[in-house]
Every structure is written in structure tokens, then in C-alpha cells.
Amino acid sequence: MALFEFKTIIELMKLKLFALLILPTFFTFAQTTQIQVHPQIRMPQDSIISQQLVSALNGFLAAATQPNEKNSWVLESQRIETHILLDEFKDIEKSKTQEDDNFYKPYLQNVIALKETQYLIQLSYIGLKGDQSHLRASFELIAHPTDGSFKFSSPLLRNTRDWKTVKVSNNIFHYAETINEGNVETFGALAAQFDKKLKVDNTITEFYCTENLTALLKFMGVNYKLDYNGLQQSNFSSTLDNRKLIILGNDNATFGNLDEHDLWHDRLSLVISRRKVNKPVDEACAYLYGGSWGLSWEEIFNRFYKKVASNKKTDWAQIKEEPMNFGESRATHLMADYVVNALIVQQIEKDKGFAGVWEFLNCGPYENGNTNYYIALEQLTGISKKDYNKAIWKIIEKERRRM
Template sequence: MNFKLSAFITCLFLVAAVSGSRAQDGGVIIPKNINLPQDTVSKQIVIALNGFLSQKEKPNKDNSFVLKDELLETSALLDEMKGIEQNVTLKVADFYRPYLTNVVKQGENRYAVQFSYIGVAGDTPLMRASFKLLAKQVNGRFYFYSPLRQNTSSWKVKSHGAVSFHYRDTLSFADAKEFIRMVALYNKKLNTNKPIILYYCTDFLEVQQLLGIEYMADNAGLVSNQLGADENNTDLIINGWSTVKNRFDPHDLFHDRLRTVMSSAIINRPVDEGCAYLYGGSWGKSWPEVSAMFNVYVKDNPGADWLQLYLDGKNYYNDGGKIFKISYMINALIVQKLEKEKGFAAVIELLSCGKKEAGDANYFKALEKLTGINKANFNTEVSKLIKGS
């Protein structure tokens, strides 16, 4: 059966089967027909699962229901669960509710737990996501973790320096060599050498399934991407890039390495993306290709108001949903000049100016300090950068 159709039928079945059996704290909903293990174990698992889900918006390491030995892998899964209840289109913060769909014993004190986030719009059930966790009972209490390690227990492992490659059958020497080269480039810029655990998956669907994401509406139809986490001084990358050269995306790799040395809470995304454009291209296209596409836009739009285009977050190219933003390209040119003149420490300062905000006051304050570019002279200075590129 088609997976999307199967998921939709499951939604219908679950919504119809709900009896209103739900924990008093607003936790997981238990359909009437679900076949659970013995009552005492079921109760303990449900109580623990409610605790796990109630803490999922915290920093992952602070979730007291995570099995600590599996924190790194579970952190990658928890990141995908954050904000999962929200329906942005309908502007409802608590639209999708967690429904318990299965609990299966897998060994002594070990269980597999499946649950789905479902909401109803009118008479139509909508599934946002479906997850699988493993649960382990330790000293009478259940803790949860991602099935990634269990799902890849038969895979091979090869290490090179601080990088451990995990793969099913064959590791491409060319892919591994290029990955190591790009890691070395980014490590030198960012002054880091944190260990990397890299899983080479067939595609993004396999990434999700191995990690414990059985379905996610946001990712439907997405062939290539990756997920990961940074915990315990280790960078985890679950790589599902099958449509780019060398089987990994150097653009995403920059994002990963940056987050091993800088909190996402202070990273300015347009600058981050600009760096990733400059050093790793975007959507499988190299920096020269990305630049050439931008130059076509420049030629077709003489007299463009770069400041307004920046503030409005406009695109310069859209390739079937693969978006290339003007603000990212402008920052790539700014970073290129800034690094050449003042070194990468100055780029770090611009990167850490704070999250993008309305009006970009924090960004322009840091930009003027570092480059002399402000809102008043932005169009003039950006035009100079474009002509010099």
C-alpha cells in the first residue's frame, strides 16, 4: 500500500477509535482498540512517555526521560519533535495531539513505542508526524532513546582521525576523502576538531526511518537531506544526500560545524547561509554556479534596491522549491571581503550578532562596526561588491 495512503487511513482509524482516554496533564491519547502489554508496564510506559514529551522543548540534555547513553542519537530525533503540535497555517499552537499507536516488547525490560501527532480540521484528520522510540526500564523507570544504533548494528565502521564513517556495505574512498577535506577546511576556520560520527544512508527517507521518524508531513517528497545533533562534544551527521557529488552537502556541513562552536541562539541565519554559500555552494550547486545565477538576476534587474530586497527576504532564483535568497548572496559577498581584509575572527563576530529580527537592527549594528556598511550606504556598497565579484 502507498505509504501516504496508509498513513491517512491510519489517521481515520485512530481518530474514529479515540475514546477520550487521555492523561489528565494533556498527554498522549490512547485509542480504545490498542493492544498494550500488561497493565502495570503499560501504565509505567505511558507515564514516562508523557514525561518525555512534556520536556521535549527543553534543551535535549535536560530531558530527564532520555536514556543518557543514547543522548546524541536521541537529540537528533528530539530536534525534529520540537514544535510538532503547531499548525502554522491555521495559527493553532496545540493543533496536533499525540496518539499512542503501538507498544511492543523487544527483550528484557525493552520495548518499542510508536505514536503519531494528528489533528482534525473540520471532518478531515491530518497527520503531522509519526515516531518510533525505544524504551528501556532501568531501576523501575522507563527511559527513551532513538532506534538509530539498533537499526545500524550490522553496519561497518571506518575511522580517519576524528571522523567515524558508518556505512552498510561499501565506503566510497572519493566521498570520504572529499568529506575529510571539507571538514579540515571548516575546522581550521572555526578552530575546532570535535569528533564526527557520520552515517551514510541511501537517501533522506532512510535517514528518517533509521532515526525513528516513520512519517513527517514536512519532509514528504524530499529525496536528499540530512539530520544531526551536537552533544557530549561530538557531532552526529546522518547523511541522506544522494543527489549531489561525493554523497554529502558541503553547505550543510558548514552549518553543522558552526553549531559545534556557537549556540544557535546567537547565530544570524542570513550570515550563516552566506558563509555556507561561499564555502559550500547550495542545493548541489558550487559557489561559482551560485554566483553565476545571481549575476543573471543582477543583469535582469538594473537599479535593484538591494536594501529593500534584503529586508523583504526576496529570492533571486527558485528551482522547484530550491530557493536562493538575495540576503544570503549579499552576505556571501560581504563575508568574502571581510575575511580577506580582517580574517575569519571578524566573520565570527558578524555570525554571532544574534538571530534575524524585524528590521535587522542587530545585524546592521554589527555590519557597520565591522565594515562601515549601514542602511544609508547599503545599496552603494553592495553594488560595489557585486561589480567586484
């Protein structure tokens, strides 16, 4: 056989082998920009491990555009901790200002070897416009070797491995130094009340207590994200099977701020997505059961009566379509329609028990015109859309006399 023919056969064999290696990658990533690796990054010395790492990372980032449960590149033992980080990757490549759905590209910035052949991965999404670069976000991931490839997790557990833990019923609190034990006990008692209403069973809720939004993001693996620029506080959560994970970033490193309003929302989300319930009714329950912004239900109603219901020309049907904020500011908003719904919820629960409230919650998401809302309202209370304004005035005055 001629030397030329022999070399040609060898080259063809190499091409076939290469095609077999990249074919799954091509079909997986055809719709997604692959990560850019700077030539000066110190990758693992073993070239095969380096290739496996980059290939797996591309798989993880491509799957991050899908629902979290479909991402097979997530480490099984840390799914819920990683899902809360995966939420931050959604639509990460899009830029509204540039009107480009693929403006931001992923760049691998650092690979740091950890114990047991794990790696800390640092990557950023950067967009280029002319001679300017625009940073959208910087993330950290832990890469875990698995069967000739890698799977990934949030660094949350690693970053909090030296923290302390306290448990009350099925609620677990993770904290760095100290915790407000009184608030933990109050939380446990109130959560039990809500769970009884909602028939929540065998659900484990874990809290990670951090000081502010910056700390929250850092612990879960977000070093920076343009979307949160200048923001100080927030809470993030994720739900999976019978577990709910909540990271508190609202001046709550010691669980010193117990928000009973948000507690209602958190417990409700254990049994149904809040996107599926009627938001005004959901918020009404939170006002009634947990107050808002440190105000009790009684305090909220009294403010509502003085600032809104004192105007006897108020049209409650119009306020339902055109929301009115009677709070001290936009940040500490109090919505008039939520108070009206709280009064209705209070009446329904008195007459029909929480089963009636549950039916009201599930009348369908908020919609302009509130057709489904009015149908459910009439079925549960007898109040029709036609008689709505008159009926609400009666309910308001009844509550005023009760207080």
C-alpha cells in the same frame, strides 16, 4: 472492631497508597494528555511492569514538550540519538487546521518484547473530528528497564547495528553497504579547513547515510509524520556537548553527494547555534566557501552578475529588505543579498582575518531594517547605511575584474 469499620480502614489505606503512587504523575502530567491504551493491546503479563511502562511513557511524552536536555526519561547512553527523535515530538498535539493546540492525542498501538526485558513501543498521535480520525504521526521507541521504571531511546542504534563504519579524523560515517571513500577524504580535508577557521577542537561528528527522507525517518523511529508528506529529501541533525549527529536523507546512502555548502553550516553549528548568527552572513560564508547547489562561488557570482547586477538601477539596500531569488527555481534558490554579503565577507577576511568575519556573523539575528547589521558593517568596513548602495556597486565591479 466491626467488620464494616475494618473494611473502611482497608479501603482508606488502599486510597492513600493509590494517591501516593499517582501524585507525582499528576503533577508531571497535569498539562498533558496521557497516552490512551487500547484494551486489546498485549501488554507485559506482569501487571506491575505494565504499569511502570505506561507511567514512564507518559513521563517521557510530557517531558518531550520541554528542551531535550531536560527530559530525564531519555536513556543516558543514547541521549544524542534520542534527542534527534525528540525534536519530532515538539508541538505534535497542535493542529493549525482545527485551531486546537491539543487536537492530536497519543495512542499506544503496540508493545513488543525484545531481549533483556526491553520493549519496542509503537505509538501514534491521532485526532478525532466527528466520525473521522486524523493521523499526525507514528513513532517507535525502545523502552529500557531502569530501577523499577523505564527509560527510552530512539531505535536508531538498533536499526543500524549491522552497518559498517569508517572514520576520518573526528568524523565517523555509518553506512549499510558501500561508501564513496573519495568523498569521505574530501570531506575530512574541507572540514579541517572550516574547523581551523572556527577553532573547533575535539568535536566528534557522526553521519548516518540513508537514501531518502523516508529511510531517514524510519531509522530514527518515525514511521510516518504528516508534516513530511510527499517530501523526498532532507538532513536531520542534533548536537550535544562535543558531539554532533547528522542523518543524511538526500540520496546519500553511499555518501555520493558531498555538499560543501551544508558542510559549512554543520561545522558552524558545532560552535554556535545558527539561530544566534546573522543568517545572510552565514549563508554568505556558505556561498563563498562551499558554493551552492553544485555551483562554485565563481559560477554563482557570474550568474549573479548577468541576472542581477547587469541592471545598473538595482538598489542593494532594497534587495536586503526584499529578497531576490535569481536561481533556476524556488527549490534551487540563489539569493542576491547572500551574494552581496559574500563579497563583503571576502573583503573583511582579507583585511581583518576570520576574526572579523566571526564578528560580522555575530552582529545579531536577521531583523527588519537590519540596524545591528549596518552598525557592525560600518565598524568592520567603514561602509555606512547611507553609502551602502554605492559601496556595494564598487565591490561588485572589483570582484568582476578579479575574475
